[in-house]
Amino acid sequence: xxxKDYYKVMGVARxxxxxxxxxxxxxxxxxxxxxxxKEKDAEARFKExxxxxxxxxxxxxxxxxxxxxxxxxxxEQFRPPPGWDAGFEFSGAGAGDDTDYSExxxxxxxxxxRGGAKRRRAPSSHGEDQHAKILLDLxxxxxxxxxxxxxxxxxxxxxxHVTTKDRTLNVQIPRGILAGQSxxxxxxxxxxxxxxxTAGDLYLEVEFNPHRLYRxxxxxxxxSLPVAPWEAALGASVATPTPSGEVQLKIPAGSRGAGKLRLxxxxxxxxTPGDLYAVLEIALPPAPDEAARAAYLALAAALPFNPRAALxx
Amino acid sequence: MSEIFEHYAxxxxxxxxxxxxxxPQHILALVEEGILQELPESGxxxxxxxxxxxxxxxxxxxxxxLELNLAGVxxxxxxxxxxxxxxxxxxxxxxYP
Numbered sequence: 001x002x003x004k005d006y007y008k009v010m011g012v013a014r015x016x017x018x019x020x021x022x023x024x025x026x027x028x029x030x031x032x033x034x035x036x037x038k039e040k041d042a043e044a045r046f047k048e049x050x051x052x053x054x055x056x057x058x059x060x061x062x063x064x065x066x067x068x069x070x071x072x073x074x075x076e077q078f079r080p081p082p083g084w085d086a087g088f089e090f091s092g093a094g095a096g097d098d099t100d101y102s103e104x105x106x107x108x109x110x111x112x113x114r115g116g117a118k119r120r121r122a123p124s125s126h127g128e129d130q131h132a133k134i135l136l137d138l139x140x141x142x143x144x145x146x147x148x149x150x151x152x153x154x155x156x157x158x159x160x161h162v163t164t165k166d167r168t169l170n171v172q173i174p175r176g177i178l179a180g181q182s183x184x185x186x187x188x189x190x191x192x193x194x195x196x197x198t199a200g201d202l203y204l205e206v207e208f209n210p211h212r213l214y215r216x217x218x219x220x221x222x223x224s225l226p227v228a229p230w231e232a233a234l235g236a237s238v239a240t241p242t243p244s245g246e247v248q249l250k251i252p253a254g255s256r257g258a259g260k261l262r263l264x265x266x267x268x269x270x271x272t273p274g275d276l277y278a279v280l281e282i283a284l285p286p287a288p289d290e291a292a293r294a295a296y297l298a299l300a301a302a303l304p305f306n307p308r309a310a311l312x313x
Numbered sequence: 314m315s316e317i318f319e320h321y322a323x324x325x326x327x328x329x330x331x332x333x334x335x336x337p338q339h340i341l342a343l344v345e346e347g348i349l350q351e352l353p354e355s356g357x358x359x360x361x362x363x364x365x366x367x368x369x370x371x372x373x374x375x376x377x378x379l380e381l382n383l384a385g386v387x388x389x390x391x392x393x394x395x396x397x398x399x400x401x402x403x404x405x406x407x408x409y410p
Contacts, residue, residue: 029379035371036393050378129332131370172315180367184318203318205367215404222405277405 004104006052006065014066018057025053051105061109125197128190134204136173138211141268142243144175149204176269177206179216213241219274221267226283227251242266242276249278257282322363323352329361333369340369346383348372348390 007014010024032039032046039045055061101109132151140147149171152164171183182203189200214221225240235253239246242263249261259280267274287293322328326344330337343349344359349369351359368390376386 026380033375033378035374036389046378128334174315174317177317180364182318182363182367183315184322185315203366217401217405 002102002104003068004048004052004102006055009048009052010056012056016056018059021053021056025049025057029053048102051101054101055105055109065108125192125194127192127197127200129200129203130189131203131205133207134171135207135209138208138214138216139243140173141175141177141206141208144173144269147171147173171204176219176273178219178268179207181206214243214276216268219268219270221274221276223276223278224281225249225261225278226281227255228285229282232256232280232282240278251280255280318366319363322366324361324363324365325358326361329366329369332366333373335373339373342383343369343372343386346387348383348387 007016010016010021010028012020012024016024028049029046031037032042032049034043034046037046055065130153134149134151136147147170149169151167151169153167169185169188171185174183177183182205185202185204187199188202191197191199208216213223215223221243223241225238227236227238230236231238231251232255233253235255236251237248238251240249240263244266247263247266249263251261257280261278261280263276263278265273266276285292287296324332326337326340329340329349333340340349344351349361349365349372351361372386372390375381375389376383379385379389381389
């Protein structure tokens with residue numbers, strides 16, 4: 001397993017005071033908290049940070065960890081020396097219940113170090129509800145339909161080692177589900193601790209991958225629709241893709257760039273479905289050769305046009 | 314058949330407390346701070362829309378992970394809402410992401 005340098009994770013010196021460690025934690029936690037951070041690897045960084053803080057904030061755990069020295073070089077294999085933790089007692093006030101610690105952490109401090117209070121409770125007849133985020137393509141809400149999803153859950157193998165278990169579920173995605181909403185799967189959560197009890201429920205919170213064509217705002221969809229200058233000026237009927245198939249969209253004469261055309265009811269499905277907005281983007285034909293240059297010059301000659309009139313220039 | 318939780322869920326303080334695995338007083342504190350809003354009174358027990366679950370879980374995560382007090386959580390959520398709104402505006406304009 002990989003040795004983890006918790007001091008490096010927290011960006012503090014090995015002789016940092018408790019106050020410095022706390023300060024470093026708070027600063028980094030705000031930076032990497034998955035709910036507020038835009039950093040790409042925020043979730044992994046935050047998890048690592050929580051683990052480092054869990055060890056360094058407790059003087060017993062920190063002292064035990066310090067016994068290990070600086071470990072092998074980062075990335076090298078690591079085994080705790082036998083009896084490394086003799087004389088240390090971990091009272092194990094756990095961090096959050098959702099925290100799943102690394103194999104490195106678990107091998108040093110055991111899984112019991114997490115959420116101590118929880119384990120002492122009588123076996124519950126109702127299993128825990130579980131929550132997971134799932135990333136779907138926009139088509140899933142537009143069309144509905146079955147999706148095969150793989151969820152990773154930390155668990156323990158027969159020897160008590162931490163493993164991640166993959167679990168594949170076939171889920172019917174309800175049409176019209178929006179980002180941030182959840183699919184509830186009754187009885188698919190954690191099994192009950194007491195025999196004969198009912199399993200908890202599984203909540204899948206939906207997020208969408210960015211779509212090639214459509215941007216989402218509530219139930220409405222926005223897409224850019226490139227048009228030629230003459231199509232915008234003279235009006236035209238142009239083929240436009242929509243989630244429910246291609247349509248001929250009428251561009252009114254005298255349309256401007258960034259103008260919006262609404263296709264009612266072609267957004268995300270619902271009893272009152274959202275709309276699809278085509279945002280016009282006037283595309284200029286390039287002038288790579290003499291013929292094109294001549295056409296532009298003829299246009300300039302025929303149309304006295306000052307696009308900067310409003311600037312007073 | 315899977316359904317959209319937010320479409321049918323009508324939650325009590327107790328439901329929220331169970332679904333967030335915290336004591337009811339933690340949920341009540343979020344309500345008192347104005348972080349969670351109950352639906353207009355229909356007599357008797359307070360009810361919350363299904364969307365409240367996500368907000369409650371988010372608030373509790375921030376409170377726990379960042380060691381925030383309730384006023385700090387409320388402020389963070391308002392700012393997150395604002396960011397969300399601004400991103401939507403930028404996205405409509407095609408500027409993000």
